[in-house]
Amino acid sequence: MGKKILGLDLGTNSIGWALVEQDFDQKEGNILGMGSRIIPMEGYVSTSNGAASKDPMNDFALGNGISKCAARTKFRGTRHLYERNHLRRERLHRVLNILNFLPEHYAKSIDFEKHFGKFLPETETKLPWVKNDEGKYEFLFQNSFDEMITDFKTNQPQLFYIKPNGKETEIPYDWTIYYLRKKALQYKLEKEELAWLILNFNQKRGYYQLRGEEEE
Numbered sequence: 001m002g003k004k005i006l007g008l009d010l011g012t013n014s015i016g017w018a019l020v021e022q023d024f025d026q027k028e029g030n031i032l033g034m035g036s037r038i039i040p041m042e043g044y045v046s047t048s049n050g051a052a053s054k055d056p057m058n059d060f061a062l063g064n065g066i067s068k069c070a071a072r073t074k075f076r077g078t079r080h081l082y083e084r085n086h087l088r089r090e091r092l093h094r095v096l097n098i099l100n101f102l103p104e105h106y107a108k109s110i111d112f113e114k115h116f117g118k119f120l121p122e123t124e125t126k127l128p129w130v131k132n133d134e135g136k137y138e139f140l141f142q143n144s145f146d147e148m149i150t151d152f153k154t155n156q157p158q159l160f161y162i163k164p165n166g167k168e169t170e171i172p173y174d175w176t177i178y179y180l181r182k183k184a185l186q187y188k189l190e191k192e193e194l195a196w197l198i199l200n201f202n203q204k205r206g207y208y209q210l211r212g213e214e215e216e
Contacts, residue, residue, distance in 0.1 A: 089117070128176070
């Protein structure tokens with residue numbers, strides 16, 4: 001039988017709650033319910049008929065009103081996420097630069113002297129794309145892309161067919177990063193390819209709610 005757990009987040013102007021059912025033996029869990037209630041404690045608030053009320057506690061009891069802090073909290077949370085994302089990337093840039101894993105064109109667009117790990121002003125170079133002598137962009141990992149196409153034609157031939165205009169289906173270059181993620185499980189990658197993968201994970205990082213930390 002799962003164990004039911006009630007979690008409360010009690011703030012000065014809000015109450016958040018969640019009820020979960022957790023089976024620790026099977027490492028499974030379900031969210032049975034969750035919600036929040038904002039308590040407007042200052043100023044005028046709108047009522048259900050559009051009028052203004054001076055009694056926020058009465059409106060709270062009736063389920064009306066939105067706290068003035070709600071919008072500020074939302075913007076502040078977005079700003080903090082943005083700042084943390086950039087801080088993670090800047091730190092990773094510094095580590096990869098020390099290891100000499102960054103492609104030359106990408107490393108040149110980053111400040112490692114004053115603002116360590118930050119892109120130079122008005123620049124944000126894409127790691128897999130490099131500008132040639134003619135000023136055109138070329139895909140840095142063309143060999144891996146060609147290898148992916150060969151693999152797809154052997155194992156996923158349904159991806160390729162002749163379109164009405166007489167041309168064969170084209171595979172996006174962006175797919176290469178997912179091919180490299182799979183390849184890295186068994187084979188060695190070039191250091192620049194590994195840097196591309198790590199930076200991608202750093203940007204898209206997530207979390208698992210049920211990790212099972214008690215396991216070795």
